[in-house]
Amino acid sequence: MSTHDEIDGTSPGAGEHAVRGGVTGPGGFRASGVAAGIKQGSSADLALVVNDGPRREAAGLFTTNKVKAAPVLWSEQVLRERRLHAVVLNSGGANACTGPEGFQDTHATAEKVAEELGIGAIDVAVCSTGLIGQRLPMDAVRSGVPVAVAGLADSERAATDAATAVLTTDTGPKQAFREHGAGFSVGGMVKGAGMIAPNLATMLAVVTTDAVVDGDTLNAALRQAAGTTFERLDVDGGTSTNDTVLLLSSGASGVAPEAGELTELLTETCNDLVRQLQYDAEGATKAVDITVRGTLRESDAVHLARLVAEDNLVCTALFGSDPNWGRIAMAVGRSDVEMDAHRMEIAANGVTLYSEGTPVVDRSEVDLSGREIEIVIDLGLGEHETTVLTTDLSHGYVEENSAYSS
Amino acid sequence: MSTHDEIDGTSPGAGEHAVRGGVTGPGGFRASGVAAGIKQGSSADLALVVNDGPRREAAGLFTTNKVKAAPVLWSEQVLRERRLHAVVLNSGGANACTGPEGFQDTHATAEKVAEELGIGAIDVAVCSTGLIGQRLPMDAVRSGVPVAVAGLADSERAATDAATAVLTTDTGPKQAFREHGAGFSVGGMVKGAGMIAPNLATMLAVVTTDAVVDGDTLNAALRQAAGTTFERLDVDGGTSTNDTVLLLSSGASGVAPEAGELTELLTETCNDLVRQLQYDAEGATKAVDITVRGTLRESDAVHLARLVAEDNLVCTALFGSDPNWGRIAMAVGRSDVEMDAHRMEIAANGVTLYSEGTPVVDRSEVDLSGREIEIVIDLGLGEHETTVLTTDLSHGYVEENSAYSS
Numbered sequence: 001m002s003t004h005d006e007i008d009g010t011s012p013g014a015g016e017h018a019v020r021g022g023v024t025g026p027g028g029f030r031a032s033g034v035a036a037g038i039k040q041g042s043s044a045d046l047a048l049v050v051n052d053g054p055r056r057e058a059a060g061l062f063t064t065n066k067v068k069a070a071p072v073l074w075s076e077q078v079l080r081e082r083r084l085h086a087v088v089l090n091s092g093g094a095n096a097c098t099g100p101e102g103f104q105d106t107h108a109t110a111e112k113v114a115e116e117l118g119i120g121a122i123d124v125a126v127c128s129t130g131l132i133g134q135r136l137p138m139d140a141v142r143s144g145v146p147v148a149v150a151g152l153a154d155s156e157r158a159a160t161d162a163a164t165a166v167l168t169t170d171t172g173p174k175q176a177f178r179e180h181g182a183g184f185s186v187g188g189m190v191k192g193a194g195m196i197a198p199n200l201a202t203m204l205a206v207v208t209t210d211a212v213v214d215g216d217t218l219n220a221a222l223r224q225a226a227g228t229t230f231e232r233l234d235v236d237g238g239t240s241t242n243d244t245v246l247l248l249s250s251g252a253s254g255v256a257p258e259a260g261e262l263t264e265l266l267t268e269t270c271n272d273l274v275r276q277l278q279y280d281a282e283g284a285t286k287a288v289d290i291t292v293r294g295t296l297r298e299s300d301a302v303h304l305a306r307l308v309a310e311d312n313l314v315c316t317a318l319f320g321s322d323p324n325w326g327r328i329a330m331a332v333g334r335s336d337v338e339m340d341a342h343r344m345e346i347a348a349n350g351v352t353l354y355s356e357g358t359p360v361v362d363r364s365e366v367d368l369s370g371r372e373i374e375i376v377i378d379l380g381l382g383e384h385e386t387t388v389l390t391t392d393l394s395h396g397y398v399e400e401n402s403a404y405s406s
Numbered sequence: 407m408s409t410h411d412e413i414d415g416t417s418p419g420a421g422e423h424a425v426r427g428g429v430t431g432p433g434g435f436r437a438s439g440v441a442a443g444i445k446q447g448s449s450a451d452l453a454l455v456v457n458d459g460p461r462r463e464a465a466g467l468f469t470t471n472k473v474k475a476a477p478v479l480w481s482e483q484v485l486r487e488r489r490l491h492a493v494v495l496n497s498g499g500a501n502a503c504t505g506p507e508g509f510q511d512t513h514a515t516a517e518k519v520a521e522e523l524g525i526g527a528i529d530v531a532v533c534s535t536g537l538i539g540q541r542l543p544m545d546a547v548r549s550g551v552p553v554a555v556a557g558l559a560d561s562e563r564a565a566t567d568a569a570t571a572v573l574t575t576d577t578g579p580k581q582a583f584r585e586h587g588a589g590f591s592v593g594g595m596v597k598g599a600g601m602i603a604p605n606l607a608t609m610l611a612v613v614t615t616d617a618v619v620d621g622d623t624l625n626a627a628l629r630q631a632a633g634t635t636f637e638r639l640d641v642d643g644g645t646s647t648n649d650t651v652l653l654l655s656s657g658a659s660g661v662a663p664e665a666g667e668l669t670e671l672l673t674e675t676c677n678d679l680v681r682q683l684q685y686d687a688e689g690a691t692k693a694v695d696i697t698v699r700g701t702l703r704e705s706d707a708v709h710l711a712r713l714v715a716e717d718n719l720v721c722t723a724l725f726g727s728d729p730n731w732g733r734i735a736m737a738v739g740r741s742d743v744e745m746d747a748h749r750m751e752i753a754a755n756g757v758t759l760y761s762e763g764t765p766v767v768d769r770s771e772v773d774l775s776g777r778e779i780e781i782v783i784d785l786g787l788g789e790h791e792t793t794v795l796t797t798d799l800s801h802g803y804v805e806e807n808s809a810y811s812s
Contacts, residue, residue, distance in 0.1 A: 064740075065736060065739040065740055066738075066739040066740075066741070066745055066747060067735045067736060067738070067739030067747045068739075068747075094732070096732065096735075097732060097735055097747075097760060097763065097764065097765065098763075098764060098765075099762070099763040099764035100763075101764075102764075131732065132731075132732025132733070132735065132736070133731065133732045133760065133764075133765045134765070240736060241732075241735070241736050241739065312718070312799075312803070312807070313807055316803070316804050316807035316808045317807065317808060319804065319808040320807075320808030322808070325538075325539065326500070326502065326503060326537065326538025326539045326647075327538070329473045329502075329503055329538065329647070330471060330473060330538070330646055330647050332472075332473070333471040333472040333473030333474075333647065334470075334471055334472075335472070339472055341472060341473045341474075341503075354503060354539065356505070357503065357504075357505040357506075358503065358504060358505035358507075358508075358539075359503065359504075359539045359540070393718075393804060394804060394808075395801055395804050395805075397718070397722070397804075398722050398725065398799060398800060398801050398803075398804055399801075401718070401719055401722035401723065401726075402722045402723065402725040402726030402728070402800075
């Protein structure tokens with residue numbers, strides 16, 4: 001049984017470190033996280049999430065990068081059956097660019113988990129994160145798996161242990177949980193400190209639900225939810241070699257929601273996880289929402305919002321709390337998207353700074369000193385709109401990324 | 407008369423601060439740089455370059471950004487005649503996003519220069535650099551122009567004054583000069599600390615030649631030379647609202663070179679200027695050459711080299727002198743370019759790190775501690791190749807760009 005009645009922090013003993021729930025929130029799931037010795041030192045580095053059923057539909061999304069890590073190649077294959085019994089995740093090594101031997105290591109990891117659980121390897125997905133180009137210490141993995149299996153539990157602590165074991169440069173575990181009035185729930189965990197940061201900040205997410213749902217519906221729900229959550233976070237421009245989002249359903253609630261209800265609860269949960277990624281992004285001192293509206297196509301809005309989110313000059317200005325809309329105008333103007341600079345409007349934290357080709361108010365009238373910043377760019381051409389979440393570009397980002405692996 | 411016999415530093419009085427020549431190197435050109443009070447304080451902020459002929463063919467390249475500053479709109483118009491008598495440049499204000507009034511300011515600046523020189527405004531190009539979205543102090547511009555005209559000279563000092571007056575965050579003037587055995591020469595000046603940095607690092611270049619050359623040939627030579635020089639520098643991803651490259655020919659040498667000879671000397675001069683931009687880029691501690699070869703199309707090589715050059719994770723790793731080829735593989739894999747990760751090879755400073763899908767040597771065998779870094783990525787698919795020049799992403803970059811305008 002899950003313990004999700006404690007998760008919203010209303011339980012007496014929740015204290016100041018109240019957990020927000022996670023993959024064991026929905027019924028039918030157990031998890032664990034252990035220190036297997038994959039990383040140097042004694043930190044946790046191996047996590048398991050097991051679906052005890054009764055159903056085992058699953059769906060997955062994987063990196064679009066052409067350089068795919070061995071665990072991504074394996075898990076993509078496994079997910080073709082739209083069915084998963086377990087997911088094994090490790091930090092301490094991405095197992096990317098490691099050749100056929102690396103793929104054998106992934107396969108061996110799945111085999112070991114399957115053996116310990118008494119299931120088939122084809123029902124075990126594998127996720128890895130860490131440095132590219134180094135083989136995993138397979139002795140550590142092999143000896144760690146039985147310990148992780150022995151530690152499986154449906155408790156909040158078990159979920160947090162799993163969410164902790166996958167961390168790299170993240171400052172803490174990231175979990176979410178949502179219950180629907182109809183009696184089903186969605187929980188999840190995620191790690192990552194950027195959508196793109198292959199050596200240290202691969203995004204791995206495992207989301208669970210106890211809803212009764214067929215594979216096609218589950219797959220469609222994941223794609224729809226990810227489209228407005230995971231795919232709208234852009235810290236530094238792309239996807240790593242290892243990015244993976246997995247959704248597992250146990251059917252343990254006995255409740256079969258309508259597709260729309262499931263998608264909505266899933267989107268809320270994923271949105272919660274993405275906000276946690278945004279706030280914990282490498283070196284970030286600002287959580288920045290870039291909204292582009294008034295475009296002729298939604299794809300134009302997404303393209304422009306990403307262009308602004310990825311612009312180093314915009315992001316360093318925001319680090320300095322500087323409402324430097326000129327840099328925003330420049331970033332937008334770089335694109336191929338149809339636009340008219342004289343119809344464009346730019347606003348920051350609710351104050352319009354640029355309109356009809358000229359400045360509107362002095363920049364000193366906008367206060368960007370707080371943690372949250374909202375930028376709105378209106379092209380004034382159409383009805384489409386999107387919001388991309390990003391962060392500032394800080395000394396902390398440069399520090400973490402220049403010093404991490406040296 | 408020009409003084410280019412002194413320029414290579416062989417003149418007795420050159421001393422340790424030997425100038426490398428500039429726009430007054432070729433015969434037929436005068437220049438000046440003065441403090442007009444456009445910037446706060448007493449630094450130089452207004453430059454003039456005047457072509458005394460006998461010929462006045464000219465060509466220009468302008469930003470592809472859709473948000474174009476008033477001086478770009480004006481100068482594009484002026485250049486349609488492929489003829490220029492003078493160029494006036496100012497730092498202390500980009501005159502971008504300033505509406506119809508800003509365009510009138512540019513026009514008034516050209517008119518004032520024309521009036522002082524006794525020529526037509528249509529023969530005067532205008533270039534501006536500085537903060538976007540603020541009107542220029544036109545009183546300062548109007549009172550500065552006569553002073554600049556009075557100071558016009560064909561000396562090295564005059565060229566250096568002009569090259570200095572256009573600087574923003576640059577640490578010093580950037581000039582180049584090349585002579586051809588056939589008796590003509592090319593000189594130039596450039597400012598910029600990034601291809602994209604609209605508030606502070608617009609790239610402005612003025613290049614002069616005393617060759618006798620018709621407008622079409624001049625235009626073709628500029629496009630060809632820029633294609634392998636200015637357009638192959640990518641510090642942080644794009645083009646500003648004000649980027650401008652102007653080429654003026656005086657015919658004063660009386661020598662009419664073959665098109666290929668002119669293009670070659672022009673390319674050498676532009677390459678010299680671009681290297682100076684690379685070394686003086688904001689906060690840069692490394693000069694990084696990214697070569698991509700073995701692609702099916704040249705455009706693929708350019709696209710991939712730019713993707714790597716713009717990748718924050720690659721550039722922060724290089725700041726840390728870390729041969730983190732995994733980040734390079736990830737950056738390349740993000741593109742839509744046809745590739746096979748197993749055929750790709752990655753080398754740094756001559757050492758192959760990744761080949762046939764696996765690491766080749768340990769990263770510790772590559773030394774990136776020096777200022778110059780060469781990255782070579784071979785896709786192993788075709789015959790095309792290009793090199794893009796970039797820099798690392800350092801604390802200095804974040805510092806300059808977060809603190810500059812606040």
